[in-house]
Amino acid sequence: MPCKAYIFLLISFGFCISFFSAQTTFSTPDTLFASVSGLIAPLDIPLVLSGNFGEFRGDHFHTGLDFKTQGQEGFPVLAVANGVVSRVKVSPWGYGQALYLLHDDGSTSVYAHLSRYSSSIQEWLIGRQYSSRSFGIDARPVYSIRFEVGDTIGWSGNSGSSGGPHLHFEIRDENQHPVNPLKWDFKITDTRAPEVGNLVIIPVNSQGLELRNEIFTSSNGDTTEVKSGIIHLCVEAKDRLDGASNVCGIYKMEVTINGISFSSYSIDTLDFAVNKDMNAHSYYPRWSSSRTQIHRFRPLPGDRLPIYDFTSKSKLNISVGELIHVIIKCWDAHGNLTQTSYYLKGSDSVIFDTISGDIPGVSLPATYSTSVKINDGDVSVFWPKNSFYSREIASLHSLDDMTFYIGPDDAPLAKPFTLSVPCELISKSNKCDKWVVERLSKNGTRLGVETCKRSTNRLSFSSRKMGWYHFLQDTIAPRLLPKYSSSPLIKNGNLVFHIEDELSGVSKIEGFIDGEWVLFRWDPKKKTAAYFASDLSHITGISSKVTFKAWDGVLNKSVWTGFVVFP
Template identity: 60%
Template sequence: MPLKTCLFVLISLVFAGFSSFSQNASDTLHSSMTGLIAPLGIPLVLSGNFGEFRGNHFHTGLDFKTQGREGFPVLAVANGVVTRVKVRPGGYGNALYLKHQDGATSVYAHLSLYSREIESWLLRRQYASRSFGVDACPVTPVYFTQGDTIGWSGNSGSSGGPHLHFEMRDKHQKPVNPLQWDLAIFDSRAPEVGRLWVVPVDSRGLENRDAVVKVNKGDTVTHSAGFVHLCVEAKDRLDGASNVCGIYKLEVEIDGAVFSSYSIDTLDFSVNKDMNAHAYYPAWKSSKSQVHRFAPLPGNRLDIYQKRPAENLMISAGETTSIQVKCWDAHGNVTSCSYSIYGQINSKESVTTAIHSADHNPKKTVAALPNRLTELSVDGMSVVWPKYSFYSKETASLSVMGVKEMAVGPADAPLAKPFTLTLDCPAGECDYWVAERRNEKGKRAGVEVCECESTKLTFSSSKMGIYHLIQDTVPPRVLPKHSASPIMENGDLIFHVEDALSGVSQVSGFIDDQWVLFHWDPKRKTAMYHASDLHHISGGTQTVRFVAQDEVGLISEWSGNVTFP
């Protein structure tokens, strides 16, 4: 039960040594700390770990499996006070932040419910603000003792299935690897290390990503002499699950000398998307393969590297370069692999000319550097990459394929900051436009909403590629979830809501013109009013109105009379 007093005692050992976490590079991380209890009272099996690749960032916590269902009690891992309750349709969904005596914070996400005290405060807050989304702290402090139930596991937000996302953050709100505590998480499986990737680098410092050579473990490959970037396929799996997780530590030796090394003890939200510069981005973008670079790109700001190479690796003609890779997981399991590259004399350097975007005219290219603003204009279209957008030297490009279609490149390079593209409104029509990004097969890979100013459209994106302008003229689809009426036997109201293009931006509901709370779940395409809120008249017939708006401002509405049980 939550403590009602403002005085609580925290075991001092729980967070001792927090400031040294980023320096901890030992081969075995697990159980180097004590003092926390597990956040779940069931056998601990991970579907995701700290530092694995996720979307455009490193995963900053542990994902605990909950046996394919919701509703397990989630426990406070140590004494603490609630400093943040966040509710949103996506992301972490229902999340709770518990601050501990030394300033460290534990985070519990994708909950189905909070404790009774938090739920009561939250409902009042949502009705007072007329908003489903909340990001606030209770005015009256709420305390939990280690082992108290802070909520129940769920599948809220952008969760791909029932589980608990758990984080530990230091006093500066930097995530730290929870596997350093002695949680009962077992792992006897060593990391899986695959092929070595050899990426040629030309005399201008550009990667030739169309000429990558892949080397199997134990093999020797003949490669043109010259500078190269090296990467390796590496991932991990833990006992009890087949889910692909991330590695903890990687060390590379070149001809017997340490070339590079890194370990993921702590991360930093402000630069976490630089995962794209640590990964070999084309492999992650196309197939979600975890391919790790040995040397970080120049614009990579991640503070995870113990050894950074001073310069690119040179493959010398007539010589064999030996590469030894050691890879650890947090439990100390290790895999070691070797590869060799024989340098072949190359009479003519292979110069990188590919733009990595559709070869259409008119087209312009320009050399882009990480520390320089980059601009291109073609036929009334212009694109701007702000300073520090690129992680390395690239050939930026803009191709115009028509009034409504363009390609921004190189599509196989990551960006630290989004580009902005500006063009004239097609046929003088400036309303309801979106830019649809298409993949190599021509299918939709993402949508950006266009902004209108005078006769110009603009959109921004962190992903380069082919974009096609589409006018979104169809409002969201809204209808009762199960029948002609949204009313359920228990008095709940449930609507189906979705949008085919720009996406639903917000929903709202009213009973007799009074705002009521609808819990919105985009992945299930549902919005629900809970009868337990008691904002209706039992046995009475009332007018229900439900409104959904999409990202370009189009609105749909359902209205009708319902009789509540």
Template identity: 30%
Template structure:
């Protein structure tokens, strides 16, 4: 009996670390839509400048599916925008969580009437509304219908679960049991970095990629190459995940890197804070992504990266090649499917490189740089590591002045402020003068800027090449149906295509008989919709219609017409 009891104790201690290292599933919430789930975007998936804060559920190319509240609660926030989440609703629940539903086509009627009233109150389509009156929602109540609003790339439902107190998004995978996943993460490549002047990879001071293949139940470096490394090095990994029944690329949930059988570097994506999401640009190799289009996730931390998801990180993941090493990488998805990769790093010959160190901007201090009419202020905490930076004024091939402000492949975590003196020849154009970024082919993209008599100032999170541009061309309006003199029913909609050639749409205003009227704007399709069902109209009445579109440099276009509402 004693031996059996001891056996139970041994089994308990063997099992316990594994059990308690995993998230405990919690099925407290109702699933938000009544279809077999197909995930098109996972929690904390890598996106441009941010981690994805929820789960995207494909709606099979359809819009209008009923979206249900996952638990009883009250509406805490309603946000309407032509970009971002589009039509979104936030519901606060008594259990300490808030759920968020984005990219809706439209809201349920009791919510929609409240939104419309607020839009007319502040005379704006875009609203960020925190209701003062209690709007109670029951578990399973339809709150809206799935759509493709905002910056959505196709019909789907974006939903989140947040900690109400901290507002941190939490991995929704652990709050449901409908999403199935039996597919292990996929590892495509590793990248080995040299992290000091005398570091080498097979005799070279440059970083090097090694493709990965799968066989015998694990991943291996293709061709089993011999890798000789010296000095301090870091590992990067290109990987992704798939869910069962979906070909959509998703993100990896957890990574452990062991060096000689000891956990050396790890991270796990259970939750994160929105104010730290931009640290993704340090979590990945930002420059390689900008140049080559592939995302390598670092298994070593840059000193200015304060992302909270990291666990064990001996020497911040930096490997000192004093002896040969065995590296073992395990990538997990949230369902605990694992991808294993193991390889050896052989101790290489020490480099005698003694190249002189250049002066650098330190990531721990503020820097104010000036050069020939340019001033650039980089705040403390804007850089992830010390960098070398150029501030240059030169002529472009087409004859305009080009301002080179740092390297566009270097990420910024905070806004830097740049100020440039406006040449006398451009001062007469006033606020029509703006700053633009210039790519390698010479194409210009609007960046913005605020002018006074002598300078233009811009807060930006992008290094790169800038130039001054004059925008005097007004936006265009194209009506998608004839309005003038026609009779319309009260449920009719007026549709317009609005476009601008450079600085982009800044504002849009619609008036019926000189009274502000709601228009709904979808930025990705350049479409503006005026729904008469939400307009201040009466049956049998005649109306003068006026639409004014203004770009970001103050150029505007007006369309006028008239119509009658049927009795």
């Protein structure tokens, strides 16, 4: 195990680090960690990472490596070991065009956002898409397609929810748990140690509630006064790799307080079932508002992540006049180490706000292990058991008949809450169809849209993000038009439609030539769907009737019909 190799290494140079009090950075050769051999790199170009395993992403840990592809698509993607194709997944969202390769030892390698598969898979896939009349596919080939190490399995791309051309690459163990691919030595240059910033001190009140007026303190050697009593600690930490400015995640952290081990964790293996608990590991009020990677030292009660090696059983309780010295050691996966040190002093003169009394609307205390239901007249919100990661004050505030605040908006949820309203409250004519809610920021800008569910004469929606929600009716169908407007509507042999929908978003597309279903490759981020004439599902030189349909999230439908002569 690489981390054991690490412990040995630490003992051997531990004598020199104990003398540093301010931030100190050690660089060690990148071969110290990456000691497992047996896989080749999935790309035959200089390897630069724009994302690594365990970095914070949206509401989960990133489960693989993102290899930069020089801003281009179309680099051959190589099988990292011998294996058989175990899954081909095509989706307009997420991993886009992805391939899963099952290796002889039971592990799986995953290659995502591909532009194209190798010909054996591409032929099988198109047949499957036509037979199931669906662009989206999640299946394994019925006959075995085997690749030897170094074979081209496909070409790199930008498909699915990809923010630019790159290869997303994963290794999963036999239980389909993603493991840190940097355990293998892909010869990635990494001389930069993690960037460890402020220590974050969160005061906790006598009911066990975190007060959100946290203090940030740097490792400059000064002593910071903190309110005496229970405190929670976290630290800002991130990593960067050579050749890219992208913010990546750290691999391992060890915390000692007054020389005694307080917590340690390492991101070796993740688990998709609980990967959203990254929100609980992060200091969510900052992650959700400013995307700062702040790591908690001790997990919240609902945090199920498999990353913690050791955490102190006792809470940190600082008394008046007490001095505590926090030392953090933080490593990246290539063994580069940064050590920082902070000094805190308990004080009874530091004043903090309290939460109680400030919450408008109806509120109730919430814990990890209980469900919560709040009624405000005919409006109700329900959080199932194990929704909250820790003690919070749950609240519902009806700002008007259409707008509601569900709080606290800076706390993460492990499960979605459900808000339910009577139809007649939001629709005077009692029309229950085609309602959505927009999630709003504090200053009223739209952050997202959820579709509502209807049951008899109530409307409801569910979300894991608390905050401000406003009900709206979505009666406008998607906007639909040929991308190349001049006759014959075709460019480079492709017939492309532009599709967009403002509120609930495009949820489904379908296209036909002379009444026969044809494959349109849908790319929501480009707002396009393209029929490739190379698929030859048309007759050339004659006028063909093309029908293209698109639906939004509440099933408003648009249809375009016209005649096209394929050259």
